[in-house]
Amino acid sequence: MAGRWKNDLNWSEVTPKPVWLNRRHLMLGAAAVAGGLLAGPVGAALGGRPSKYSTDEAINTLEQITNYNNFYEFGSRKTDPAKHASALTTDGWEIRIDGMVDKPATWSMDDLLEGVTLEERIYRLRCVEGWSMVIPWTGFERADLLNRVGVQPSAKFVVFETAERRDEMPGLRSPVLDWPYTEGLRLDEAMNPLTILATGLYDEPLPNQNGAPIRLVVPWKYGFKSIKSIVRITLSDRQPRTTWNRLQPEEYGFYANVNPRVDHPRWSQATERRIGGSLFAKRKPTKMFNGYADTVAHMYDGMDLKKNY
Template identity: 55%
Template sequence: MAMLRFDSPAASEITHPVVYAARRQWLKQVAGGAAGSVLAAWAGREALATEKPGKRPALVGTSSSVPGAITMDKATRYEDATSYNNFYEFGTRKSDPARYADTLVTDPWAIEIEGLVKRPFKLGLDDLLKLSPMQERIYRLRCVEGWSMVIPWVGYSLSALIGRAEPLGSAKFVELVSLADAQQMPGVRSSVLDWPYTEVLRLDEAMHPLALLAFGMYGEVLPKQNGAPVRLVVPWKYGFKSAKSIVKLRFVEPQPRSTWGRAAPTEYGFYANVNPNVDHPRWSQATERRIGEDGLFTRRRKTLMFNGYEPQVGQLYAGMDLQRHF
């Protein structure tokens, strides 16, 4: 099997200067043998929802290079990426998560592993952070409404956690369950969706190295409105597949129905692979607009098959009718 290749642009080309300075400081601490204590201190720190650039807590565990990056596209501004979000647990408007997510308590936190595994277990945030080396990966993420972002995510491949779970041979799918706490999340008090929010991947999709378990973005702690303290990022699929604030992984044999699969199955297919040839029933998916590029004369971009990751993930769907299995 051919090894995947990832282009690695220089960090100075895509990273906010504040982030770069924070990363350099962490490297100095590593050199001084302080990495363990720094990691422990970060694990207990709240990820504030609306902090201004220059005051955001730095995420330790990242490197000064960008291993795993596979796009040379210009990164979306941090301010745009953290103020225009889908996170229905905090409201259905794009501005609601940044406005209301400060109520989310991210410490303590744990992910529970259950279902078809050799030994069910629960892993706290401290252990999750240390499970695999952190990398910064520059991924496109596209939403079905016709907009997209390019974000430097910080985390590691979901396969590291799945490997720890040791799924049984009968496990075919992994269901990811998000937190649903009406006390912390005002949107959960509504009936707009069937809570808790759940998403599902085929096991081979979840094991693909591009499927990321993310703890940060732009070299820093993941903001609450973006899915703190830990979320999924599946860059070749539409954004709703990337579950936020994950509390459980459940391994199953029959294909379960996801939240949007129950709410609107004709509009949000199980696979949700980005495909310009399959329109949403209410709008075209052939073009997109990047957040932050909303000028009057800004041309829309052509949507790329699998969001531009076809060379890496296309083989997962060989022989499938991608218009039927959308």
């Protein structure tokens, strides 16, 4: 199907789908790799070798990942995207890449993925409400695409834009946000190997409610930074005014790094609750940079992260 990447693996070649989707406590650590335990799709695509950035935490189920989402284009409740996102058509999807690049162009998904080596990556994602998931993304490093279009020396920021289709996205009828949804990263953040463009989860194409057919994943930042259903990527020399930052700048800063020492004005961000766990389970301490400090902290050396929240 045009515009939708599909894994070459068949379910018959890996762990049966019902078994995989209900395996709530699969651990993806080095010991599991050494012991040959990665028989399912997450390991199979790389011959049993997950990304070096993979967490060893248990993965959330497909049902949990696809039924608890923030995607305001389909509604403001977390159950709305699963109800309404089926209306989104992704065939023939195109992404415009422009601004301060040597090769501005409009790319089809097939062109975008030509020659790309897809990797299976497991990330912990936490959002500003204090809940978290562990999701097995399929994707490729954002830097790979930037290197292909040729970033000009004066570029400092990367701006992303979500599709705006009022006939397919009922949430656009509400003035709750300024449409289309936009987000941005500093160039060094976009080039960090932890920043990926995701095209699937588990071994299937990305579901609509999770940002089909392509979305950003920035696992050391709060969830609203990982923009969905991207149609435009622009390189700029100016820091963009992003959607939530324009709407409520005192609550949603441009950087939005996971930081337990910086509270949201209306709630603490020092602890988190895992989706899929018991409502009565003890909340866990939130980790600085979502546990990825070794890979990303150097980008913020000398910065006041309470001021640059």
